[in-house]
Amino acid sequence: MSVGIRHDDLRRRNRAMVISAVRRAGQPSRTEIAATTGLSHSTISAISADLIHEGILTESKASEPTALKRGRPQIGLAQNPEAAAVLTVVLSLNFLSVAVIDYAGQVIAEEQQRLDTLVMPRDELIGECVAIVRRRLQDPDLDLGSVARIAMGIQGITDSHSRAMLWSPITPLTDIPFADILEKEFGIPATTENDCNMMAVALQWRDPERYRDDFIAILLSHGIGMGLVLKGALFTGTHSSGGEFGHMIHRPGGALCRCGRRGCVEAYAGNYAIWRSAMGISEDAAPTDVGDADMRALAAKARQEDGPEREAYRRAGEALGFGLGSLFALIDPAPVAMVGVSAAAFDLIEPALREAIAQTAGGQHSKSISFDTEPNELPLIREGCAMRALTFVDQEIFAPGGQARAGKHVA
C-alpha cells in the first residue's frame, strides 16, 4: 500500500522534479522551474546549485540571443551531456540496431545489422544482441563507465516489469529475459520494452501538445500493435505489456490470425491479412510475411481502381474501426496515431474505419476523433527507448534513495 513520506525523501523527490522539469522544458531558467513545480525560488536555487555542482546539469547561457528584456537575464539550465549516457537496442523482424545517446539526448554512436530472426536459434539470437552491444560499449571513443542504462525495444509481448520478451512474432522463441541477460553481461541496469509502448513514449516527447494525457499509438505493420497512454502514463497489462489491440476479437471464429486463434482484429488488418484478402486467398490460409514494397504496390493498386485490393483495405478499416469502437467503449475516444507501413495507406483504410466506429459506442463523437499518420516506426521506437532510459537515469540514478528504504515492511 502507499507509504509515508520520510523527511529525506522530500529533497529526493524535489530533485527528481527539477531534473524532469529541465528535461521536459527546453532550457528553462530557475524562475521557470519554480513556476512549473510550484516550489519557491530559494528551493530551486539550492537544488540546481547542487545539481550543477554534481555535474548533472549545466548552465547553458549562450542559448538564445537574449530576448532584449530588461532586468537580469535568465540563465537556462540543461542536462549536462557528459553526466551519463544510455544505450538503446531495437530488435525487430530481421533487424537489429543499437545507439548510444548522451545525457542530453543526442545520438553519439550507432550500429545496425540485418539478421534472420525467424530462424535463429536461441543462443545465436541472444549472442548477436550481446555482441552488438559489446561492440558499442567497447568503442574506444566512448567512456564505458558512463553508460548508465540499456533500454531494449522489442516487437512482441513483454512482461509488465519490462524484464523479458514473453512472445514475439519475429521469432518462434519465447520467454527470453533480455534485461537480465544484458545486466548480467555488462553490469548495467537494463529493461525490455514493448515496441508500441516505446512509440507512444516517443510521441509524448515529440509532440506533447497533441499527445499528452490520453492517446493511442497503433502500429499497422505485419501485425497490429498498440501503445496506450492514459492520464499521462503508459498503460500496461497486469502481467504483460498488455494493450494487445490486434488480438481483440473482431469476428468470433473468423479469419485465421498469426497468433493461431481466429477472428482477431489483426487477422483482418495486419499486412498478411490485407494481402491474403486482396489476393483472394482463403481466410483459413496460414499467414505469410509480405514485404513493405509489396504492400506499397498493393496500396497503389487499390488507389488506382476499385477491386479486391481496395476491398481488402476496406475490410481492414472495418476491423480496426470496430476494434477501436470496443476500445473506446472502455476508455472513451482519444487521439490516435497510426504508425507503420500501412499507415501510409490510411487513406484507403479511413473511410471504412470511420463508418465502423460510427456504429459503436464511441461513435457519438466519431467525427471529432483525429488520426495522425507516421509511416516509419523504427525511429519512434528508438526515441522512445532513449527517453525511457534517460528518465530512468534522471529518477533512479541522479535522485536515488526512496524505493529501497521506504515501505520495506509493507505486507
Added chain:
Amino acid sequence: MSVGIRHDDLRRRNRAMVISAVRRAGQPSRTEIAATTGLSHSTISAISADLIHEGILTESKASEPTALKRGRPQIGLAQNPEAAAVLTVVLSLNFLSVAVIDYAGQVIAEEQQRLDTLVMPRDELIGECVAIVRRRLQDPDLDLGSVARIAMGIQGITDSHSRAMLWSPITPLTDIPFADILEKEFGIPATTENDCNMMAVALQWRDPERYRDDFIAILLSHGIGMGLVLKGALFTGTHSSGGEFGHMIHRPGGALCRCGRRGCVEAYAGNYAIWRSAMGISEDAAPTDVGDADMRALAAKARQEDGPEREAYRRAGEALGFGLGSLFALIDPAPVAMVGVSAAAFDLIEPALREAIAQTAGGQHSKSISFDTEPNELPLIREGCAMRALTFVDQEIFAPGGQARAGKHVA
C-alpha cells in the same frame, strides 16, 4: 504536470496516510501503523496525538481480550464515529435509497422509496432525490452540520469527474448534474458515481485479499456494466466513467442493443437479450424490461431441460466470453466478480463463457481465471458509495491543504 512537494504538504500527506491506515486495518496500534507506513514511531505518535486531540481518531482500548502478550499492551486506534457523517444516495431502476453513515462506517439512518424512473420528468426526478436527502438531513436525531459528503451512485454513465449523470438506462433523461444540484441545495460536497465502479470499490474493501490490485466487477442485470480496478486504482475513461464493457462489439451489425446500436455484448447477455432469445423473439425487436422473478424462472427452466432457454444462456456466455477475451487482450486476465440477478444463473453461463475465452488471447490462462458471484448489487453499490465518501472525508477534510495551493502555476 507533476508538482513539487512543499514542506507543509509533508505533514498533510502523512496525516492522510495515518488516517487511511487506520481505516484500512481494523484497529491498528501506533506500532502497526509505523510498520505499514514506514514512518518512525515518533512521527506516528505525534500525528496520532494530533488526530485524537482533534476528535478524528479515538483510542479503542476495550477492543480485544488482550492477547496475553508480555509488555505494554497495544492501544488500538479507530475512526471516531462522531467526527463526521456521510450520506449515500443510490438511484437505480424504479428505486431510490438513501443512507446516513457515521465516520466509523456504521449505518445510522436509512430510507428507501419506489419511483417510476422511466417516465418521470426531469424536475420530478431531481425533486424526489433532493426531497429524500432533505428528509434524512433534517431528521431531528441527526446533527445536520456533521454530514460532510454526499455520494450518489447511479446506474448509467457518469462523467470522469463524478459530477453528472450523462446517460442512463433507467431514464430517457440525459446530462443531469446531480453533484452540482445536491451541493447547491445542501452546501455539502457531493459526487455522482457510476454504480459498477462503486461495486468494485465495495469489493475492494470487503475482501482486500481477493480484490486488491487488479480485478473486474461485472453487473449482469438489465444491462451489462463493469467496474474495473487496475493497479489498485479505479479505472475510468478519459471523459466518462468508462468501462462500458456491455457496449464492446461482439458481432458487428448483430442483435439490437438497448443503446440503439447493434452487436454489443449486452445485446446478447443483458436480461432482455436472454429473454428475447429464449422466447424466440427476433434479435431486431426492441428491448423490454424483464422482472427479476421472470429471470429466475427462466433460469430454473433452463436448468430443468435443454431448450431455447438453455441456449439463450449459452449465447450470453459466449458473448461475455468473447468480450472478456478482448478485454483480457488489453489488460491481461484478472479475477472477475459477477454481480446482479443473472449472476445467480452463472452456472448456466459459465461453460460457454469459458469456452469462448479459451478461443481468445486471454485463453492461455483461461483455467486460472476465477469467477465469484454475488446476486445482490444494491448493498454493494451503497457500500462503495459510503467508502468513497468516507475516504474523501479522510483525505480532503481531515488532511486538507495541498491541491488548492500547489501547482497553481502549472501550465
Added chain:
DNA sequence: GGCTTTTTTTCGAGCCTCAAAAAAATAGTG
C-alpha cells in the same frame, strides 16, 4: 516486588522549504 518485554512518548539534532532581503546583471535615460 523486582525483572523483562513491548509500546508509547519525549527530546534534541539535523534537514528542508519558505519568505524576505540582498546581490547580481542588464536595459533604458539623460
Added chain:
DNA sequence: CACTATTTTTTTGAGGCTCGAAAAAAAGCC
C-alpha cells in the same frame, strides 16, 4: 558614463517536520 528601473538569482534566518535515542509507561513473569 553614471544612475535608475527591472528582473533574476542567491543568501539568510525562521519555522516546521521527521528521525534516532533515550525515557517513560504498562503489562506479564517469577
